[in-house]
Structure formats: C-alpha cells, structure tokens
Amino acid sequence: MVLLKRCHSFDYDHPFLTRCYLPTSFAIWSMRVSCLMLVTLRDVPADAEIASHQLLLRGGYIRRVASGVYAYMPLMWKVLKKITSIVEQEMDKAGSLQTLLPQLHPAEMWKKSGRWQSYTQGEGIMFHLKDRQGRDLGLGPTHEEVITTLAGELIHSYKQLPITLYQIQTKFRDEIRPRFGLMRSREFIMKDAYSFHTNEEDLKRTYKNMNATYNQIFKSCGLKAFAVDADSGAIGGAASQEFMVSASSGEDLILSSSDGKYSANQEKAVSKASEPVLLKNKKPTTIDTPNQKSISELCSAQGLKPSQIIKVLLLIAILENGQEQPLIISLRGDQDLNEVKLTNALTQKLGTGVLKLSQISPENLNSQGLAAWPFGSIGPDFQDSMLKGSKSWAKSFLRFADQTAAELNCFFCGANLLGKHKAFANWALLGGVPTTLDLRKAKSGDRCIHDQNETLEEKRGIEVGHIFQLGRKYSEALKARFTNENGAEESFWMGCYGIGISRLAQAAVEQNHDEAGICWPISIAPYQVIIVIANMQDPRQVELGEEVYKNLKSVGIDALLDDRAERAGVKFKDADLIGVPWRIVVGRDASNGKFELVNRASKETQVMSTEEVLKKISSEIFENRC
RNA sequence: CGGGAUGUAGCGCAGUUUGGUAGCGCACUUCGUUCGGGACGAAGGGGCCGCAGGUUCAAAUCCUGUCAUCCCGACCA
Numbered sequence: 271m272v273l274l275k276r277c278h279s280f281d282y283d284h285p286f287l288t289r290c291y292l293p294t295s296f297a298i299w300s301m302r303v304s305c306l307m308l309v310t311l312r313d314v315p316a317d318a319e320i321a322s323h324q325l326l327l328r329g330g331y332i333r334r335v336a337s338g339v340y341a342y343m344p345l346m347w348k349v350l351k352k353i354t355s356i357v358e359q360e361m362d363k364a365g366s367l368q369t370l371l372p373q374l375h376p377a378e379m380w381k382k383s384g385r386w387q388s389y390t391q392g393e394g395i396m397f398h399l400k401d402r403q404g405r406d407l408g409l410g411p412t413h414e415e416v417i418t419t420l421a422g423e424l425i426h427s428y429k430q431l432p433i434t435l436y437q438i439q440t441k442f443r444d445e446i447r448p449r450f451g452l453m454r455s456r457e458f459i460m461k462d463a464y465s466f467h468t469n470e471e472d473l474k475r476t477y478k479n480m481n482a483t484y485n486q487i488f489k490s491c492g493l494k495a496f497a498v499d500a501d502s503g504a505i506g507g508a509a510s511q512e513f514m515v516s517a518s519s520g521e522d523l524i525l526s527s528s529d530g531k532y533s534a535n536q537e538k539a540v541s542k543a544s545e546p547v548l549l550k551n552k553k554p555t556t557i558d559t560p561n562q563k564s565i566s567e568l569c570s571a572q573g574l575k576p577s578q579i580i581k582v583l584l585l586i587a588i589l590e591n592g593q594e595q596p597l598i599i600s601l602r603g604d605q606d607l608n609e610v611k612l613t614n615a616l617t618q619k620l621g622t623g624v625l626k627l628s629q630i631s632p633e634n635l636n637s638q639g640l641a642a643w644p645f646g647s648i649g650p651d652f653q654d655s656m657l658k659g660s661k662s663w664a665k666s667f668l669r670f671a672d673q674t675a676a677e678l679n680c681f682f683c684g685a686n687l688l689g690k691h692k693a694f695a696n697w698a699l700l701g702g703v704p705t706t707l708d709l710r711k712a713k714s715g716d717r718c719i720h721d722q723n724e725t726l727e728e729k730r731g732i733e734v735g736h737i738f739q740l741g742r743k744y745s746e747a748l749k750a751r752f753t754n755e756n757g758a759e760e761s762f763w764m765g766c767y768g769i770g771i772s773r774l775a776q777a778a779v780e781q782n783h784d785e786a787g788i789c790w791p792i793s794i795a796p797y798q799v800i801i802v803i804a805n806m807q808d809p810r811q812v813e814l815g816e817e818v819y820k821n822l823k824s825v826g827i828d829a830l831l832d833d834r835a836e837r838a839g840v841k842f843k844d845a846d847l848i849g850v851p852w853r854i855v856v857g858r859d860a861s862n863g864k865f866e867l868v869n870r871a872s873k874e875t876q877v878m879s880t881e882e883v884l885k886k887i888s889s890e891i892f893e894n895r896c
Numbered sequence: 897c898g899g900g901a902u903g904u905a906g907c908g909c910a911g912u913u914u915g916g917u918a919g920c921g922c923a924c925u926u927c928g929u930u931c932g933g934g935a936c937g938a939a940g941g942g943g944c945c946g947c948a949g950g951u952u953c954a955a956a957u958c959c960u961g962u963c964a965u966c967c968c969g970a971c972c973a
Contacts, residue, residue, distance in 0.1 A: 312922060312934065313908040317966050328907095337965065395971065412973090446897080446971055453973095460973055512973090521972085609970085628970080736973065770973030786933095804932055839933035846933090857932060866932095 299348075300823045301797070303832040303844075307344060310844050320519040322779035323451035325788050329848045338448025338456035342772075345848060348796040349775050350459060354438055356490045356793065357461050357769060364483045366434040366463055371416050373440065377406030379415035383747045387590050388623050395443045397456075409442035414744045414766060417464045421762060422750025428468045431752065431762075432476060436463035438771060450519070452776040453732065459771040467763040468754065470741070477509065477739050480767045484513055484735050487769065492791020493778055495734060498524050499534035501610050502738050509739040513769075514731030515777040524731045525712055527724040537610040540708060541716035541726055546577035546602060549680045552694040559691045563646025565603045568682065568691065579603035580675050580683040580695075582648050584630040586663065587616055590623040594663045596630065598704070600650040600671040602678065605710040615670065615707050638663055647691060649684035651700040669704035676706040732777045733770070740764040779849075782871070788849025789871040797830040798891055800850040804838040804857030814880075815856040818865065821884055827891055846870065852890070854883060 311328040318324040326332045331346035342350060358368065377398070380386035389396040390408065397409040410416070417435060425431065441460045448456050463480070467473040481497065488495035493515055500512040512535055514524055525541070526533035534540070562568045565576050583599040595616075601607060613624045635643060638660040643652075654666040676697070683700075685692045697703045714728035745751070745761035754760050775794070782789045792798055799822055803815040815831060822829040830850060832841045838857065845853050855866040865883050868875045878886065 309906085309923095310934095311907055315907070316902085316909090319967075334965090441973075443972070447967095447969090449967090454971095458973070462973085626970085733973065768973050773973055802932095807931075837931055837933090837935065839931090839935080841934095842932075843934045855932080 300819070300827075300829045301831070303800075303830060303841075304834050306830070308844065308848070310847055318451065320450050320453075320780065321783055322519075322776045323453070325779055325783055325847070325849075326451060326776060329788060331848075332451065334451075338445055338454070340452060340455060340457075340772075345796040346775070349790070349794055350771060352794045352796075353491055353771055353774055354459075354461075357438065357487055357771065360483050360487045360490065361436050361461070361463065364434070364479060366436045366465075369435050369437050370439060371410070371413050371420075371437055373410045373442070375408045375410050375416060377408060379419055379748070380408060382749075383415050383418075383744055384590075384623075385415070388625055391625065395445065397442050397444050411441055411443045412766075412768075413437070413462055414464065414740070414764075415748065418744045418748045418750045418762070418764065421464075421466050422745070422748060425466060425750075425752050425762075428752055428754050432465060432467045432472050434463055434465040434476060434480075434765075436461060436767075449521075450776075452772045454521070455772070458773065461769040461771055463767040465765040465767070466745075467765070468752070468760070470763050473739055473741075473763040473765050477737060477765050480737050480765070481511065484737065484767070484769070488513060488515075488734070488774075491774065491778065491794050493734070493774070493781060496533065498526070498731070499532075499538050500736065501535065501537040501614070508741050511737050512733045513735035513737075515734050515774075515781055516729055517732050517777065517780045518730055519780060520730035520732040522731050522733055524729050525714060525716075525726040526729070527718045527721070527726060529721065529724055532718055532720055532724075532726075534712075536711060536713075536728075537608065539712035539726070540719055541712035542719060542722060543602070543605060543674045543710065543716060544577070546604075546674070546678060547575040549578050549682075549694065551680050554692060554694045554696065554699055556685050556687075556690055557693045558689060559647070560689045562689075562691070569603075572682070572693075574682060576604035577602055578678075578681055580650060580678065580681045582650055582652070582684060583607055584643075584645075584648065584652075585612075585627055586630050586634065587624050587668075588626040588628075589616075589620060590625055593620075593622070595620070596657060596663050596667050598648075598650060598652055598667045598669045599709065600669070600675045600683075600704060601710060602672065602674040605672060605674055606713070607672075607709060608711040611707070611709050612670070615709070616668075619668075619705075637661070644684070644686060644688040647684040647686065647688055649686050649692060649695075649700065650704065652684075652686050670709060671704045671706050672709040673706055674710060676703045732773070732780065734774045734777050735767075735769040737767045738765060740766050783849070784871075786843070787847035790849045790851055792851040792891065795849065795851050797850045798828045799852045799854060799887055800830040800832060800845050800848075801854045801856060802832045802838070802841045802845055804841070804855060806833065806835045808860065811856045811860045814860050814863065814865070818854060818856070818880055818883060821880065822887065825884065825888055827887060852887060854887075 309330040314324050315327045318327050330343055333341045335341050377386055390398045396411050399407055401407055438461045440457055442457055445454055445456050448454055465476045495513045495515050497511045497513050500510045502510040523536040525536055525539040562571045565579055565581055568579060569576055580600050581603050585597040587595045587597055589595060599607060609627055616624050640660055657663055657665050680694055680696055683692050683695050712726060714726050716726045718724040718726060742761040742763055745764055751759045751761050778794060779788050782791060801815050801819050803811050805811055819829055819831040851870050853868040859877055864877050864879055866875055866877055867883055
C-alpha cells in the first residue's frame with residue numbers, strides 16, 4: 271500500500287450541522303494531523319513559568335511574537351472560537367446585542383470622560399499615538415467612551431431602554447509587566463458588554479442577570495469559577511464582582527469564609543481584625559529607642575506586642591490634577607495598608623483620581639529640598655511645618671487612621687525625634703484622631719463581618735470575568751442622555767461586563783492538565799475526538815481508522831485523525847499533550863474490528879466495536895453539551 | 897520604573913573563568929532496520945555566538961554602550 275506523506279484532500283464533505291454552541295458561521299472542521307501543521311515541543315521552553323503557558327507553547331497552540339503579544343495558531347484559534355461561541359450564545363440568550371466597535375479611539379472622548387490623563391500618562395496602560403495630522407489617538411483598552419458616546423447619539427427615549435450591547439475583539443493594554451503567556455498579555459481577546467438603563471433598579475436587574483449568565487458561561491466552558499466581591503478600580507462605579515478560576519498560579523488573592531457566604535478579592539475584602547493586646551494605662555512618657563526603627567525591633571526591645579504600637583506610613587500621592595499630596599497614614603502595628611482602599615478614599619475625598627502612590631524616601635526629601643526626617647521614629651502628629659519649603663509637594667499632610675488604630679486608647683508611637691518613641695500615648699495627646707477609615711488589608715485568619723465565628727481563608731485565583739455597576743459616571747461625563755416619561759433629560763445608568771476570552775482559555779488549561787499535557791473540557795477542546803492509527807503500515811488499521819473518522823464526521827463530531835507515519839508512542843504523546851478529550855486507538859484489536867476508547871482525563875480505557883464507539887462518543891458529546 | 901537573571905541552530909543547553917575562529921541532545925533531510933507510550937544505525941543540512949563600538953596579530957570569550965527576553969515588586973480581562 272502506498273503511504274501518503276501528506277494528505278492533500280481536505281475534508282470538504284462534512285455535513286452542514288446545527289449544533290449547540292456552534293453557530294452557522296462556525297462549521298465543524300474535522301482534520302487530519304498530517305495536514306494540521308502540528309508542531310509540538312519536547313522540551314519546556316525556558317521563558318514559560320506556569321504549566322498552562324508551557325503546555326500551550328509545547329502543544330503548538332501559541333507562539334510569542336513580542337513581549338505580551340502572541341499568535342494564536344490553528345488549534346488555539348479553534349479553542350477560542352468555541353469559547354467565543356459559548357459566550358455569544360449565552361449573551362444572546364440574555365438579550366444582548368452583538369456589535370464590533372473600533373479599536374482606534376480619538377483622544378477627545380477619553381478627555382471628556384477624564385481618563386485620557388490617567389490612561390496615557392506615567393504608568394498609563396493605553397497605547398497611544400499621533401496620526402499624520404497630529405491628532406491624538408489611543409488603542410482601546412476598554413470601550414466605555416465609545417459605546418457611551420454612541421448610545422448618547424442613538425438612544426433618545428426611555429422607550430428604547432434598557433439595552434445591552436457587547437462585542438468580542440482584541441484589546442490593547444500596555445501592561446507594565448506582561449506575564450504568563452495569555453494570562454497578562456498586551457494584546458488579548460475580550461468580550462465586553464455595556465448596558466444602559468433608565469434607573470438604578472433596572473441596572474441592578476441586568477447586573478444580576480449578567481451574574482447568572484456568567485455562571486452559565488463558565489459552567490458551559492467546563493470551568494470551575496466563582497464570583498467574589500471586587501474593587502471597581504480605574505473603571506469606577508459602585509458594585510462590582512470578579513469571576514475567579516481557582517489556581518495556585520493565580521495573581522489574585524481571594525479571601526473567603528468557610529460557610530461560603532463571603533468571598534472577596536483581598537483588594538476589596540473587609541474583616542474584623544483580631545483584638546489588640548491592651549496596654550495598662552500609665553502616664554505618657556517619651557522613651558529612648560535607639561536603633562528600634564521597625565515594629566519588630568521595637569517589640570523585642572520594649573517587650574511589646576505589635577498591636578500596642580501605632581505605625582505611621584509616609585506616602586506621596588500623585589494626583590490626576592498634577593498635585594503631589596503628602597500623606598500620613600496611621601495603622602495598628604500588626605496591620606498592613608490596603609493601597610486600593612486608600613486610593614479610593616483619596617479619590618473620594620479629593621474629587622480627583624490618584625495616579626501613583628509611593629513611600630516617601632530620604633531621596634525624595636532631598637529632591638524637594640527638605641531636611642532629613644526622623645524615619646523610624648515618626649508619629650501620627652508629625653508636623654506640617656516639616657513640609658515648609660518643599661518644591662512641588664502640598665504644604666500640609668493629609669492624615670488618615672485605620673479604624674483599628676483609631677480604636678486604641680493607649681499605645682506606643684514615634685516621638686518625631688530620632689531614636690525616641692512615646693510610651694503610653696493616646697490620641698488626645700497627639701491632637702486628636704485623624705479621619706478614620708477602613709484602610710487595612712484583610713488577611714486569612716481574620717474574623718468575618720457577617721459572622722464573627724467564621725474566619726477568612728485565602729486562596730489564589732485567576733480573574734476571568736468582571737461585572738460592574740458603573741452608575742452614571744460615564745454618561746454624565748460624556749453627556750449621554752435620554753428623555754424620560756416626564757419629558758426631562760436624564761443621564762443613562764450603566765453597567766459593564768467583561769470576560770477575558772484568551773485568558774479564560776489559558777485558565778482552562780491551568781485548571782485542567784496533568785503531567786502528560788492538557789485535558790480540555792470537551793465543550794472548548796479544539797477537537798472532541800482524536801483517532802490514532804497505531805500502525806500506518808497495517809492496511810486494516812488504516813481502513814478502519816478512516817471508516818470511524820468518516821462516521822464520526824457524519825454525525826457531526828469534531829474529529830482529528832492521526833494519520834501520520836509516526837510510531838504509535840509519538841502519536842500517543844502528542845494526543846496527550848494537545849489534550850483532545852477522547853482518543854480512539856485503531857491498533858492491535860483492529861483485526862477483530864475493535865477499537866480502544868480512552869478518556870484523556872481519567873485514562874479509562876475500553877475496547878469496543880465501531881457501533882459501540884459511535885454510540886458512546888455521541889452520547890458523551892451530545893448529552894453533556896449544554 | 898526599581899531589584900535579579902539571561903541572550904550561542906527551530907527547542908533545551910555546554911563553551912566565556914584562562915582569547916586561537918563553535919559544540920552536545922532533541923527537531924529537520926536521505927537511506928536502511930524497527931513499529932502500542934517521544935526507536936536504532938549511517939550519512940547530511942542549518943549559526944552576522946542579540947546588536948554596535950573598542951582592546952588585540954587574533955574576540956562567543958576581555959572592555960564600553962545598547963537592545964531584547966524572563967523572574968520579583970507597583971497595573972488589570
């Protein structure tokens with residue numbers, strides 16, 4: 271028998287099929303490995319750190335083109351299209367309308383919303399450029415500006431509301447540090463949806479609905495994902511939840527109660543701090559504390575507990591309006607600052623965004639032309655006069671205290687003299703309690719707010735989706751209004767809902783793999799079945815393999831036929847690596863017309879006839895699909 | 897941007913300390929044997945040693961600069 275080195279007859283003969291999650295534009299393309307441009311790597315690429323990144327590279331799914339910029343190769347594109355398809359169907363079911371918005375945005379819109387500054391300047395994440403006419407343009411990292419402008423132009427009456435629009439397309443973000451392949455890339459595929467409402471209740475209804483839609487999407491993709499309370503960050507707005515895929519390599523720290531009633535990103539998480547160890551009230555004095563600059567040094571030298579000390583953080587906040595505001599933050603010694611909470615508090619208090627928050631260093635003082643400060647001995651009452659003569663800083667401190675610090679009645683703190691601390695101090699002595707807020711990081715072991723018998727536990731997660739109640743921030747800024755029942759103009763209430771499509775694909779690998787390779791959930795696998803002909807020199811095996819391949823295609827199963835003239839071992843390794851959920855081996859039982867059916871994830875193997883294989887595969891694929 | 901590291905064949909690496917004009921494994925090509933878990937033998941092809949300067953009779957190797965990539969921190973789907 272003549273062996274074809276490479277098959278040139280593609281499978282154009284597949285039937286037209288309407289299938290769950292396969293819209294008409296997405297035909298089933300069964301394929302032969304000999305035609306697939308399958309390039310797998312035996313060695314782990316040196317620049318890939320986490321399993322999912324390594325496996326996607328090794329399986330030939332993705333190739334890096336630049337830092338944070340990846341090419342999706344044919345197998346990956348099939349996965350992405352399957353995910354896209356699930357997302358589209360669920361979004362459509364939820365009554366959303368699909369659009370495609372431009373990626374190139376005029377700066378004007380972003381200036382109107384007030385985000386041009388913060389998104390392009392300094393640590394800004396928006397790629398931006400000037401065209402030949404010198405106009406400023408940005409590459410869309412998100413689309414609130416564009417969609418709100420459009421809605422404002424097109425929606426004039428409450429009768430046209432509510433409406434939800436979405437799109438699936440490439441987004442651009444100039445990440446400071448791209449990481450982990452598709453997990454944090456600079457060019458990535460995202461589904462973003464925006465809803466418009468006449469009032470807040472209606473927004474809340476859609477938000478809740480979208481929550482359910484998201485749960486269904488992740489479930490349909492075969493992912494174990496869960497929602498957590500989140501900070502709404504630079505996008506702004508009120509309520510917000512993130513959808514997390516748990517994974518030890520995840521970049522987010524999640525705190526949850528074991529009763530399942532509370533789960534939040536650490537950025538947002540609230541808790542009840544442990545009780546402080548109370549000091550016996552004594553007469554306040556100033557004590558010598560040479561070389562006792564840190565909490566631990568002070569504790570061991572003075573026999574204190576961290577919760578008996580007030581520590582002070584000196585920060586400089588660079589604001590969107592260009593101001594540089596020095597801050598004094600007082601925390602209980604055993605607590606850490608949550609910078610997200612502080613940023614939000616500042617934004618609210620000052621009415622302007624925070625571009626950057628950093629600790630004040632001796633070098634900063636130098637460049638401001640200020641004399642040295644007694645770092646390590648500074649107290650909450652550090653004088654504003656110390657800022658006198660600074661070049662660009664505001665001339666007085668903004669002072670905040672975390673709740674736990676404010677509650678202490680008797681404590682140790684810096685005396686504002688090098689090598690000296692105040693012992694048994696109190697807030698009255700320091701001129702009163704500063705503005706008190708929740709500024710501390712919740713951490714594992716803290717008691718929960720909803721039930722003090724519950725404690726928080728931590729785990730790591732990959733954020734694959736995020737839903738926000740934006741409110742009227744953008745519609746007001748961009749003057750996007752409709753006329754209400756009473757004939758009055760009102761700004762839209764808005765929601766926004768994102769899913770990182772390409773990130774989700776990699777998160778699926780992170781959650782579903784073993785030593786041998788990927789174990790795709792069947793709904794998003796590039797192929798549902800791979801048929802491995804163990805020995806291409808055996809005409810009987812080839813004949814049977816071709817037959818079962820044809821049969822699978824004819825019932826609408828997305829099959830891959832490994833017809834390469836490789837040794838069986840090589841084909842098994844590749845099949846395991848690329849992670850097709852079902853494997854049919856045409857091999858030593860071919861002489862009796864039997865196959866092996868192998869489940870990739872469980873490694874369970876059964877020997878069966880053609881009819882049995884077709885029946886089993888069909889039922890597995892079609893019955894578990896939605 | 898700060899801290900750390902690395903750039904040598906498609907991939908993984910050695911060679912750099914002590915300068916003498918490039919090597920190993922995998923992959924690739926051809927032939928033969930093999931054929932159910934990344935086969936074996938033989939013969940091949942492939943390198944501006946990241947880039948640019950400099951030192952030297954001579955630079956992958958030493959010096960200076962520069963670029964890129966990765967890891968740890970500040971941003972986010």
